Amino acid sequence: MTCPSRVRVVEVGPRDGLQNEPVIVPADVKVALIEALAGAGVTTIEAGSFVSPRWVPQMADTADVLARLRSMPGVSLPVLVPNLQGLDRALAAGVREIAVFGAASESFSRRNINCSIAESFDRFAPVAGAARAAGLRVRGYVSCVLGCPYEGDVSADAVAKVAAALLAMGCYEISLGDTIGTGTPREARQLIERVAADVPIDRLALHFHDTYGQALANILACLDLGVSVVDAAVVGLGGCPYARGATGNVATEDLVYMLDGMGIETGIDLHALARAGQSISRHLDREPASKVARAMAATADP
């Protein structure tokens, strides 16, 4: 195993995680979560989104959350932006980085954002262009890279095509999402090998959901290809409201535990991370969907 010596962990709990929570989490709780994650050493934290509040009421207070956050030098706080109206709101909020998203599956694209993949690019390209013209960094997401809840298999060629389009649009990084968590290690590895033929591997990130318990194994299978950016959500927050049975992102604690054990630096203090997770779990009144979090709590380790 010739893994990278350092992995950058992108924490998506405050957005991809919380967005599916049915009960609105107050802005001060979101602020405390983001600040606790930054305090634990996370340097990229997806802080919210400027989508329609009717679509995602949980994210309606993103501007308020951003305004309340203390200054955190060295921490990137990307927000998800689906269109030019969203970009305007992001710019008004002083955002420095946005994320745009496409799907590798036509059916998912139509059901999730009500347009074809090609149409979604007609929509996102002006957003990415205007954002870059305003000096913002743009991160791209591709969903359904290892399977679609409606179509089943998704070809690695289709993923590579969408990823390359996002790169051409100016995305500094493209995060490949196993949205429904059905992927297994060999497929994950073959996918990265295929996409890396069209997009430099140092521009790729892994975004794997743990619905079938495969996320860490899938990440491991890709690490020695040279991928060194991994998305995760503290206490495994999140999921996909459009995919039945699709539970959360891989838990950040479980990922950091594995990387720590492998001698791969993340800059994250696992104990401080676990405390951030305990706090949001208490607020949500829920057991953490992180085995490391549960084991540390059981041994009173943090």
Next chain:
Amino acid sequence: MTCPSRVRVVEVGPRDGLQNEPVIVPADVKVALIEALAGAGVTTIEAGSFVSPRWVPQMADTADVLARLRSMPGVSLPVLVPNLQGLDRALAAGVREIAVFGAASESFSRRNINCSIAESFDRFAPVAGAARAAGLRVRGYVSCVLGCPYEGDVSADAVAKVAAALLAMGCYEISLGDTIGTGTPREARQLIERVAADVPIDRLALHFHDTYGQALANILACLDLGVSVVDAAVVGLGGCPYARGATGNVATEDLVYMLDGMGIETGIDLHALARAGQSISRHLDREPASKVARAMAATADP
């Protein structure tokens, strides 16, 4: 990844899994579980143990369970045997295979079986010898191979020494147990590389607990070394009563799902396996500790 084309899954749920359940599971439920597992295609199922009923009351009915099982040609049903009295009971029950166990940690050996590692071998060697003389196959377990709840780190040399002793005692296979589930992939791989210097790799099995969510990744890290036997427990049953916070074995469903996805044959029907897991979960009135089981139930897949 040059993984084996076939993996033999050793199901340990009916013994290693159930033994820690505080409420006694009736013999007919154990029989139904074992028969359902065999029906799903599992060819090695740890069926019980002949330890003192005062130590492990849950296993007091092993002879009764074995007597009630229908004939299942091609299925091995090892039972755990700690001493010559246990072997006598196993022989009386018509057992064809037993398992003996040692620890790679002195502290764990003393606290778990109240003797040193060396003394444990003085105890097990006659058991293994008598079993083989009676025509039985003997499987060996080594616990604490990637960490001890009392000592912390355990050296790969210590594990190799115990594994080699079990081999010398006549064990046809030695199962290496990460009893507290603290191991990570690089350590797991390095351990197997070290032990394989003293014990042929086709005699080794992986027995990893999922306490820290690392089990599948650890298994993956070892597969391409040539290990092709993996222990698991349906719905992640089990744990270690002597290690605080140590939860169950890797779930058989999660393991089989990964192997299926990688094109590695197990001979196990995942849907039939999931039904066996649903049944015991209903009896225990517990959510399965298997993400695959939960995802399949959510999508009404089985």
